[in-house]
Amino acid sequence: METVQVEIFGQVYSIKGMAEPDHIKTLAAYVDTKMKEIQKGTGTVDPHRVAILAALTIAEELHRARDHSHEIESSAEQAVQRLLKITEGTTG
Numbered sequence: 001m002e003t004v005q006v007e008i009f010g011q012v013y014s015i016k017g018m019a020e021p022d023h024i025k026t027l028a029a030y031v032d033t034k035m036k037e038i039q040k041g042t043g044t045v046d047p048h049r050v051a052i053l054a055a056l057t058i059a060e061e062l063h064r065a066r067d068h069s070h071e072i073e074s075s076a077e078q079a080v081q082r083l084l085k086i087t088e089g090t091t092g
Contacts, residue, residue: 023092
Protein backbone atom coordinates (compact mmCIF):
# COMPACT_ATOMS: atom_id res chain seq x y z
CA MET A 1 0.00 0.00 0.00
CA GLU A 2 1.27 3.40 -0.99
CA THR A 3 0.57 6.59 0.93
CA VAL A 4 -0.83 9.45 -1.12
CA GLN A 5 -1.12 13.04 0.05
CA VAL A 6 -4.25 14.86 -1.02
CA GLU A 7 -5.81 18.19 -0.16
CA ILE A 8 -9.50 18.40 0.57
CA PHE A 9 -11.13 21.66 1.56
CA GLY A 10 -7.81 23.21 2.60
CA GLN A 11 -6.65 20.25 4.70
CA VAL A 12 -3.87 17.86 3.69
CA TYR A 13 -4.51 14.18 4.30
CA SER A 14 -2.23 11.18 3.94
CA ILE A 15 -4.26 8.32 2.56
CA LYS A 16 -3.19 4.71 2.35
CA GLY A 17 -5.15 2.46 0.10
CA MET A 18 -5.13 -0.43 -2.30
CA ALA A 19 -6.26 1.78 -5.18
CA GLU A 20 -3.86 3.44 -7.57
CA PRO A 21 -2.55 6.81 -6.30
CA ASP A 22 -4.05 8.65 -9.28
CA HIS A 23 -7.45 7.15 -8.52
CA ILE A 24 -7.23 8.27 -4.89
CA LYS A 25 -6.26 11.76 -6.06
CA THR A 26 -9.21 11.82 -8.46
CA LEU A 27 -11.62 10.84 -5.68
CA ALA A 28 -10.14 13.43 -3.32
CA ALA A 29 -10.45 16.12 -6.01
CA TYR A 30 -14.10 15.15 -6.51
CA VAL A 31 -14.83 15.45 -2.78
CA ASP A 32 -12.95 18.75 -2.65
CA THR A 33 -14.99 20.11 -5.56
CA LYS A 34 -18.28 19.01 -3.97
CA MET A 35 -17.36 20.62 -0.66
CA LYS A 36 -16.44 23.89 -2.37
CA GLU A 37 -19.69 23.85 -4.37
CA ILE A 38 -21.69 23.28 -1.18
CA GLN A 39 -19.88 26.02 0.69
CA LYS A 40 -20.46 28.44 -2.16
CA GLY A 41 -24.11 27.44 -2.52
CA THR A 42 -25.00 27.53 1.17
CA GLY A 43 -22.58 30.09 2.55
CA THR A 44 -21.77 27.62 5.32
CA VAL A 45 -18.29 28.08 6.74
CA ASP A 46 -18.26 25.20 9.24
CA PRO A 47 -16.11 22.53 7.55
CA HIS A 48 -17.86 19.68 9.39
CA ARG A 49 -21.26 20.84 8.21
CA VAL A 50 -19.94 21.24 4.67
CA ALA A 51 -18.49 17.71 4.82
CA ILE A 52 -21.82 16.24 5.96
CA LEU A 53 -23.73 18.06 3.23
CA ALA A 54 -21.17 16.93 0.65
CA ALA A 55 -21.44 13.34 1.87
CA LEU A 56 -25.23 13.49 1.55
CA THR A 57 -24.95 14.98 -1.95
CA ILE A 58 -22.52 12.27 -3.06
CA ALA A 59 -24.72 9.58 -1.49
CA GLU A 60 -27.69 10.93 -3.47
CA GLU A 61 -25.63 10.82 -6.67
CA LEU A 62 -24.67 7.21 -5.91
CA HIS A 63 -28.27 6.18 -5.30
CA ARG A 64 -29.44 7.85 -8.52
CA ALA A 65 -26.67 6.09 -10.46
CA ARG A 66 -27.58 2.73 -8.90
CA ASP A 67 -31.26 3.23 -9.72
CA HIS A 68 -30.36 4.12 -13.30
CA SER A 69 -28.12 1.05 -13.56
CA HIS A 70 -30.95 -1.19 -12.30
CA GLU A 71 -33.33 0.35 -14.85
CA ILE A 72 -30.85 -0.35 -17.65
CA GLU A 73 -30.34 -3.95 -16.47
CA SER A 74 -34.09 -4.51 -16.32
CA SER A 75 -34.61 -3.02 -19.75
CA ALA A 76 -31.83 -5.17 -21.21
CA GLU A 77 -33.28 -8.30 -19.61
CA GLN A 78 -36.71 -7.52 -21.04
CA ALA A 79 -35.17 -7.01 -24.49
CA VAL A 80 -33.34 -10.34 -24.26
CA GLN A 81 -36.55 -12.10 -23.26
CA ARG A 82 -38.42 -10.56 -26.22
CA LEU A 83 -35.65 -11.64 -28.59
CA LEU A 84 -35.71 -15.16 -27.18
CA LYS A 85 -39.46 -15.35 -27.75
CA ILE A 86 -39.03 -14.11 -31.32
CA THR A 87 -36.28 -16.61 -32.11
CA GLU A 88 -38.19 -19.47 -30.47
CA GLY A 89 -41.14 -18.65 -32.68
CA THR A 90 -39.05 -18.75 -35.85
CA THR A 91 -37.14 -21.95 -35.06
CA GLY A 92 -40.01 -23.99 -33.77
